[in-house]
Amino acid sequence: MSAAPAQPALDVLVVGGGQAGLAMGHHLGERGLRFSILDAGPQVGHVWRSRWDSLRLFTSGRYDSLPGLPFPADADTYPGKDEVADYLQAYVDEFELPLRQHTSATSLTRADDGSYLVKAGADAIETGQVVVATGPFQVPVVPPVSAQLPPVVHQLHSADYRRPAQLPPGRVLVVGAANSGCQIAEELSATHRVDLSVGRRLPTLPQRPLGRDIWWWATRLRLDRVTAESRLGRRLSGRDQNVGAGPRQLARGHGVTVRPRVAGVAGEEVSFADGTSAGYDVVVWATGFTTDDSWIDVPDSTDGSGRLRQRRGITPSPGLYTLGRIWQHTRGSALLGWVGDDAAFLAGQIAARAGRG
Numbered sequence: 001m002s003a004a005p006a007q008p009a010l011d012v013l014v015v016g017g018g019q020a021g022l023a024m025g026h027h028l029g030e031r032g033l034r035f036s037i038l039d040a041g042p043q044v045g046h047v048w049r050s051r052w053d054s055l056r057l058f059t060s061g062r063y064d065s066l067p068g069l070p071f072p073a074d075a076d077t078y079p080g081k082d083e084v085a086d087y088l089q090a091y092v093d094e095f096e097l098p099l100r101q102h103t104s105a106t107s108l109t110r111a112d113d114g115s116y117l118v119k120a121g122a123d124a125i126e127t128g129q130v131v132v133a134t135g136p137f138q139v140p141v142v143p144p145v146s147a148q149l150p151p152v153v154h155q156l157h158s159a160d161y162r163r164p165a166q167l168p169p170g171r172v173l174v175v176g177a178a179n180s181g182c183q184i185a186e187e188l189s190a191t192h193r194v195d196l197s198v199g200r201r202l203p204t205l206p207q208r209p210l211g212r213d214i215w216w217w218a219t220r221l222r223l224d225r226v227t228a229e230s231r232l233g234r235r236l237s238g239r240d241q242n243v244g245a246g247p248r249q250l251a252r253g254h255g256v257t258v259r260p261r262v263a264g265v266a267g268e269e270v271s272f273a274d275g276t277s278a279g280y281d282v283v284v285w286a287t288g289f290t291t292d293d294s295w296i297d298v299p300d301s302t303d304g305s306g307r308l309r310q311r312r313g314i315t316p317s318p319g320l321y322t323l324g325r326i327w328q329h330t331r332g333s334a335l336l337g338w339v340g341d342d343a344a345f346l347a348g349q350i351a352a353r354a355g356r357g
């Protein structure tokens, strides 16, 4: 009698233990699947903890809960970033999620029998299925022009910004006027002379139009249900918005000088698209992030730029999924209050494939 092929010990491995990976874990646990969550970080919530001190969420407490555990804040308040990190730790404790920290997945391959092998340091983990939940704001992007600035200019990415006192005194240029750039420019305007370079003008929405949180309106108008593949979704996903103070409000209320796109570096000065230039002591690059899927070596699963191809989190490689990406399914896919919906959907797919549907 021939032995049946050995089954991997895990039905599914979740790579990444931020809010997306933890919400995934909750739904996998509910379905009785065998799973583990790997996370590269030193502590639960480390991504949130490492954001700048004064950061307040743009989603109110009503919209910050993961599945199964209410966020401990009043519905109409805007929690700080450490409150999110504490909540994520409470979430792990509440559901006794099997999370391994200090463990970075360095490669992912698929075996001939369709199972997956994840290497993490000295470990090689075999698993039937994999969820990549490594975060949508993973690798800071800094434009190449930064290399031309003279060494006397102190440069940092918004990912490394913590508080005004961390910066030397003098004149600051914040490059990028999406939410992070605008919030950092506003904070620095109290202690520094600040210019804000606007590459692309984004519509600016008040946080509380007519006294109600912007997400309250979005849910009432069912805009949070618009899917990435619908006509409206395709239009909305192409344009981000600022919530709160945009460049105009910063100029009027905080003395920030608004500049156009950075065109280059001329001598010691930064030059702008309108032909003006100025010298700065500090440049804060609020120029966004990208995802790093370079450790994934699964045929057909990535696109020309090396990023996982997915529709609603399902990649072309059977049993390989992603969770938490921007507009993965809806506008909320990368946000605390909505990532659980995508996790529930993927848990259903995973259970069906594992024969537990």
Ligand SMILES: Cc1cc2nc3c(=O)[nH]c(=O)nc-3n(C[C@H](O)[C@H](O)[C@H](O)COP(=O)(O)OP(=O)(O)OC[C@H]3O[C@@H](n4cnc5c(N)ncnc54)[C@H](O)[C@@H]3O)c2cc1C
Binding pocket: 015, 016, 017, 018, 019, 020, 021, 038, 039, 040, 041, 046, 047, 048, 051, 056, 057, 058, 059, 103, 104, 105, 106, 133, 134, 135, 136, 137, 138, 180, 295, 323, 324, 325, 334, 335, 336, 337
């Ligand atoms: C400045 C800022 C403000 C935001 N404000 C809000 C807000 O107000 N409300 C809201 O809902 N959302 C907000 N977001 C968006 C979103 O909620 C966060 O970015 C959130 O951190 C995303 O969670 P995640 O679990 O998908 O990814 P992350 O929090 O980035 O977690 C990913 C995890 O994966 C781990 N990891 C990465 N690579 C590997 C690997 N190879 N092996 C093992 N582990 C790995 C990392 O260590 C990390 O712990 C904000 C984002 C930013 C940048």
